Amino acid sequence: xxxxxxxxxxxxxxxxxxxxxxxxxxxxxxxxxxxxxxxxxxxxxxxxxxxxxxxxxxxxxxxxxxxxxxxxxxxxxxxxxxxxxxxxxxxxxxxxxxxxxxxxxxxxxxxxxxxxxxxxxxxxxxxxxxxxxxxxxxxxxxxxxxxxxxxxxxxxxxxxxxxxxxxxxxxxxxxxxxxxxxxxxxxxxxxxxxxxxxxxxxxxxxxxxxxxxxxxxxxxxxxxxxxxxxxxxxxxxxxxxxxxxxxxxxxxxxxxxxxxxxxxxxxxxxxxxxxxxxxxxxxxxxxxxxxxxxxxxxxxxxxxxxxxxxxxxxxxxxxxxxxxxxxxxxxxxxxxxxxxxxxxxxxxxxxxxxxxxxxxxxxxxxxxxxxxxxxxxxxxxxxxxxxxxxxxxxxxxxxxxxxxxxxxxxxxxxxxxxxxxxxxxxxxxxxxxxxxxxxxxxxxxxxxxxxxxxxxxxxxxxxxxxxxxxxxxxxxxxxxxxxxxxxxxxxxxxxxxxxxxxxxxxxxxxxxxxxxxxxxxxxxxxxxxxxxxxxxxxxxxxxxxxxxxxxxxxxxxxxxxxxxxxxxxxxxxxxx
Numbered sequence: 001x002x003x004x005x006x007x008x009x010x011x012x013x014x015x016x017x018x019x020x021x022x023x024x025x026x027x028x029x030x031x032x033x034x035x036x037x038x039x040x041x042x043x044x045x046x047x048x049x050x051x052x053x054x055x056x057x058x059x060x061x062x063x064x065x066x067x068x069x070x071x072x073x074x075x076x077x078x079x080x081x082x083x084x085x086x087x088x089x090x091x092x093x094x095x096x097x098x099x100x101x102x103x104x105x106x107x108x109x110x111x112x113x114x115x116x117x118x119x120x121x122x123x124x125x126x127x128x129x130x131x132x133x134x135x136x137x138x139x140x141x142x143x144x145x146x147x148x149x150x151x152x153x154x155x156x157x158x159x160x161x162x163x164x165x166x167x168x169x170x171x172x173x174x175x176x177x178x179x180x181x182x183x184x185x186x187x188x189x190x191x192x193x194x195x196x197x198x199x200x201x202x203x204x205x206x207x208x209x210x211x212x213x214x215x216x217x218x219x220x221x222x223x224x225x226x227x228x229x230x231x232x233x234x235x236x237x238x239x240x241x242x243x244x245x246x247x248x249x250x251x252x253x254x255x256x257x258x259x260x261x262x263x264x265x266x267x268x269x270x271x272x273x274x275x276x277x278x279x280x281x282x283x284x285x286x287x288x289x290x291x292x293x294x295x296x297x298x299x300x301x302x303x304x305x306x307x308x309x310x311x312x313x314x315x316x317x318x319x320x321x322x323x324x325x326x327x328x329x330x331x332x333x334x335x336x337x338x339x340x341x342x343x344x345x346x347x348x349x350x351x352x353x354x355x356x357x358x359x360x361x362x363x364x365x366x367x368x369x370x371x372x373x374x375x376x377x378x379x380x381x382x383x384x385x386x387x388x389x390x391x392x393x394x395x396x397x398x399x400x401x402x403x404x405x406x407x408x409x410x411x412x413x414x415x416x417x418x419x420x421x422x423x424x425x426x427x428x429x430x431x432x433x434x435x436x437x438x439x440x441x442x443x444x445x446x447x448x449x450x451x452x453x454x455x456x457x458x459x460x461x462x463x464x465x466x467x468x469x470x471x472x473x474x475x476x477x478x479x480x481x482x483x484x485x486x487x488x489x490x491x492x493x494x495x496x497x498x499x500x501x502x503x504x505x506x507x508x509x510x511x512x513x514x515x516x517x518x519x520x521x522x523x524x525x526x527x528x529x530x531x532x533x534x535x536x537x538x539x540x541x542x543x544x545x546x547x548x549x550x551x552x553x554x555x556x557x558x559x560x561x562x563x564x565x566x567x568x569x570x571x572x573x574x575x576x
Contacts, residue, residue: 028203028204028205028206029073029203029204029206030201030202030203030204031068031069031070031201031202031203031204032191032199032200032201032202033066033067033068033191033200033201033202034067034068034069034173035050035065035066035067035104035105035106036050036055036064036065036066036067036106036190036191036200037049037050037052037055037064037065037104037106037107037117037118037190038052038055038056038057038062038063038064038065038190039062039063039065039118039119039120039122039123039131040056040061040062040120041061041062041120041124041129041130042061042129044120045119045120045121045124045129046119046120046121047119047120048107048116048117048118048119049107049117050105050106050107050108050117050118051107051108051192052190052192053087053189053190053192053193053194054087054088054187054188054189054190054193055178055187055188055189055190055200056088056185056186056187057093057094057178057179057180057181057185057186057187057188058181058183058184058185058186059130059179059180059181059182059185060130060131060132060141060179060180061129061130061131062179062185063123063131063141063177063178063179064177064178064179064188065099065104065118065139065175065176065177065178066082066175066176066177066178066200067102067104067106067173067174067175067176068167068173068174068176068202069173070167070171070172070173070174070204071171071172071173072171073171073204073206074206075206076206077164077167077168077204077205077206078164078204078205078206079162079164079204079205080162080163080164080166080167080202080203080204080205081160081161081162081163081202081203081204082096082160082161082163082176082200082201082202083158083159083160083200083201083202083203084150084153084158084159084160084161084178084188084189084200085156085157085158085188085189085193085197085198085199085200086153086154086155086156086157086158086159086186086187086188086189087156087187087188087189087193087198088153088155088185088186088187089153089154089155089156089157089186090152090153090181090182090183090184090185090186091152091153091182091183092151092152092153092180092181092182092183092186093150093151093152093153093159093181093186094149094150094153094178094179094180094181094185094186095141095146095147095148095149095150095178095179095180096146096147096148096149096150096161096163096166096176096177096178097141097142097145097146097147097166097176097177097179098145098147098163098166098167098174098175098176098177099138099139099141099145099175099176099177100138100145100175101137101138101139101175102173102174102175104118104122104139104175105117105118106118118139122137122139123135123137123139123140124137125137131179139175139177141177141179141180145166146416146458147161147163147165147166147176147459148161148162148163148420150178153181153186153188159188162396163176163202164459165458165459165460166459167204168459188200218485218486218487218513218514219482219485219510219511219512219513219514219529219530219531220509220510220511221478221481221482221491221506221507221508221509222251222252222489222490222491223249223250223251223490223491223492223497223507224250224251224252224253224254224463224490224491224492225250225252225253225254225492225497225498226253226254226492227253227254227255227256227260227267227270228254228256231498232259234246234498234499234500235260235263235267238266242499243266243267245499246267246268246499247266247267247268249499249502249507250268251268251269251490252268252269252270252271252342252490253267253268253269253270253271254270254271254273254345254401255267255270255271255272255273255341256272256273257272257273257336257339257341260272261339261340264339264340264341269342269343269399270341270342271341271342271343271344271345271399271401272336272337272339272341272343272344272345273345273347274329274332274333274336274344274345274346274347275304275315275346275347275348276320276329276346276347276348276349276350276384276387276388277304277317277318277319277320277348277384277387278304278315278316278317278318278347278348279292279293279315279316279317279318280314280315280316281312281314281315281316285328286316289324289325289328291322291369292318292319292322292324292325293316293317293318293319294316294317294318294319294356294366294367294375295366295367296358296364296365296366296367297367297374300358301316302316302317302356302357302358302364302366303315303316303317303356303357303358303359303361304316304317304348304355304356304357305355305356305357305361305362305363306361308357308359308360308361310359311359311360312359313357313359313361317355317356317357317366319366319369319383320380320383320384320386320387321368321369321370321379321382321383321386321387322369326387326390329387329391330390330391330394333391333394333395334394334395337395337398342398342399343398343399343400343401343423344391344395344398344399344400344401345401345403345426346388346391346400346401346402346403346422347403348403349384349388349402349403349404349405349418349422350384350404350405351380351381351384351385351404351405351408351412351414351415351418352377352380352405352408353365353375353376353377353380353381378414381408381412381414382414384414384418385414385417385418385421386417388400388402388417388418388421388422389417389420389421391421392420392421392422399423399424400421400422400423400424401422401423401424401425401426401463402418402419402421402422402424402425402426403426403428404418404419404422404425404426406425406427406448406451407442407443407447407448407451409442410450410451410454416458419454419455419458419460420458420460422460423460423461423488424460424461424462424463424488424490425455425460425461425462425463426462426463426465427448427462427463427464427465428465429465429466429467430464430465430466430467430477430480430481430491431445431448431464431466431476431477431480431568432466432467432468432473432476432477433467436448436539437539437540438538438539438540438541438567439538439540445538445539446538449480449483449484449518449525452484453484456484456486460488461486461487461488461489461490462484462489462490463489463490463491463492464477464480464481464489464490464491464492465491465492465493465494466478466491466492466493466494467493467494468493468494468495469495472569473568474493474495474496474503474506475506475555475569475570475571475572476536476568476569476570477491477493477570478491478506478507478509478570478572479534479535479536479570479571479572480536480570482511482527482529482534482572483518483525483527483534483536483570484518485514505555505556506555506572509532509555509572509574510531510574511529511530511531511532511533511534511572511574512529512530512531512532513529513530514527514528514529515528515529515530516528521535522544522546523537523541523542523544523546524536524537524544524546524565525537525538531574531575531576532552532572532573532574532575532576533552533573533575534570534571534572534573535563535565535570535571535573536565536569536570537565537566537567537568537569537570538567538568539567539568540567540568541567542567543564543565543566543567544564544565545562545563545564546562546563546565547561547562548560548561548562548563548573550575552573552574552575553573553574553575553576554571554572554573554574555572560573
C-alpha cells in the first residue's frame with residue numbers, strides 16, 4: 001500500500017463530525033473564506049491558481065486550501081459546518097484537514113498567472129510530485145490534522161462537513177485543506193466562481209459556552225453515573241430535594257428504557273442504553289428475524305460473550321453488516337430518543353471478532369452471510385464501523401457514546417472511523433483495569449494515555465469508568481483523568497458516586513485551569529493547574545518518594561511537601 005493510499009485509509013471514517021451541544025442563546029452566521037486556491041502537480045506545479053473559479057482536488061497531487069478568519073466572532077463557537085458546491089462530481093469527494101500554517105498567499109491574477117500566490121512547488125519540498133510525509137512544508141495535509149471525510153460529491157450538488165473540532169482553538173485565522181479525492185478527482189466552486197451562491201462558506205453556530213451543557217470544564221470532574229438497578233433506590237421516588245441534588249452533582253446519567261422514561265422530567269442529561277448488536281432470546285426480534293443472528297458453520301446461533309451459563313448467554317450476536325438489522329436498530333433508537341433522552345449510550349462497539357461466542361462464552365468465528373465463508377477480522381471491523389457511521393448519520397445532533405475497546409490499535413483506520421462516529425469513547429474499568437501494564441506496549445499505560453490523546457485529536461471526549469472500593473484506587477483514577485482531561489471528558493466509579501456515598505473530597509476538587517499538558521517528572525507523570533497539580537505512578541513502576549518543591553494539600557486537607565507513590569497510584573494536590 002503506497003503512502004497516499006495508507007493516509008486515505010487512515011482518514012476514512014471521520015465521516016460525520018460530532019455535533020456540539022447548542023446554547024439557548026445560539027445564533028448562526030455565515031463566513032466567506034478570506035482566501036482560497038489549489039495547487040497542482042505536473043506541468044502546473046509552478047502555477048498559481050488563486051484566480052481559478054474552482055478548487056480542484058485529486059489525491060496528493062491536487063490540494064485545495066481555504067482560509068477563514070474567526071478573529072471577530074461576537075460569541076463563542078458552538079458548531080461550524082463547511083459548505084461546498086460541487087463543480088465536478090465524484091464518488092469520493094476527498095478529505096478535509098486543518099493546516100496550522102496560515103501564512104500562505106492567494107494570488108489574484110488570472111488562473112496560472114505568476115502573481116505570487118501559493119504553488120505546488122512551494123509545498124512539494126522534495127520535488128517528487130506528491131505532498132506527503134517526505135515534504136517538510138507545514139502546508140502538507142497530514143493525517144494527524146484530519147477533520148473529516150466528505151464522501152460522495154454529486155455534480156452540481158452541495159456537500160456539508162462538520163469542522164467544529166478544527167476551529168475550536170478560539171478566535172483567529174484557520175486554514176483548511178481539501179485533499180485525497182480518488183481517481184480523476186473532484187472540484188468545488190471557489191470564491192471566484194461567477195455564481196455567488198455557489199461560493200464556499202462556513203456556517204457557524206455561536207453561543208455563550210464552549211463545553212457541553214453541564215460540563216464543568218478542565219480542572220473539575222464531570223461525574224456521570226449508571227442509573228442501573230442498583231441505583232433505582234435513588235430514582236424510584238426521589239424528593240424534589242433529591243432530584244435537585246442529582247441535577248447538581250451528575251453531569252450525565254446512563255439510563256435504561258422504559259424504566260427511566262418517566263424520570264426524564266427531572267433528571268440530569270441522560271444517555272439511553274442500547275447494545276450495538278444484541279438480540280435478546282425470546283424477543284419478537286429473535287422470533288421474527290432469525291436471519292439477523294450470526295451462526296457458526298453448523299448453523300447454531302451465536303452470542304455476545306457476557307453472562308453465559310448453562311450453555312447459553314442472555315444476548316444473541318446479531319450481524320452488524322445486515323442492512324435490515326441496522327435499519328431496525330436505528331428505528332428503535334429514534335423511538336427512544338423521541339422520549340427526551342440526551343443521547344445514545346451504545347454498548348459493545350467491539351472491533352474484535354472474538355466478541356462473538358458460543359453459549360459457553362468461547363470465541364467462535366461466525367459464517368459471514370455475505371460471503372458464505374468464515375467472517376474475517378477486517379470484514380467484522382468494517383461492518384461495525386459502517387454501522388456506527390450509519391447511526392451517526394441518522395442522529396447528527398445527538399450525543400453518542402461508544403463503549404469501545406481501547407487496545408485495538410489507533411493505527412487501524414477502522415478505529416478512526418469508529419471514533420469519528422461517536423462524541424465520546426467509554427473506557428471500561430479505566431486505569432483501574434488490572435490488564436494495563438507499564439510502558440508503551442499494546443496494553444501499556446503510555447499507550448492508554450496515547451489513546452485518550454487520539455480521541456481528543458479527533459475532536460471527541462473520553463469517559464473513564466473506575467473500579468475498586470479502596471480510596472487509593474479511586475484517587476489513582478481521578479489523577480489519571482486530570483492528567484489527560486480536556487473540556488469534554490467524564491468520569492465515574494463503581495464506588496463513591498451515589499447520593500448516600502458521595503466522594504466529595506475527590507469529585508468536587510477544583511484544580512483550576514491547566515497550565516501544562518502532562519509531562520514526565522521524577523519518574524512520574526505530572527500535570528500542573530493554576531490551583532494544584534496531579535501526579536501518577538504507572539503500573540509496574542518502582543515506588544517513588546518525591547519532594548513537591550512547596551506546600552500542597554491532599555484530598556484529606558493535610559499539608560504535603562512530598563509524596564510517596566507506589567505502582568498504579570496517583571495524587572491530586574491543591575495549592576490552596
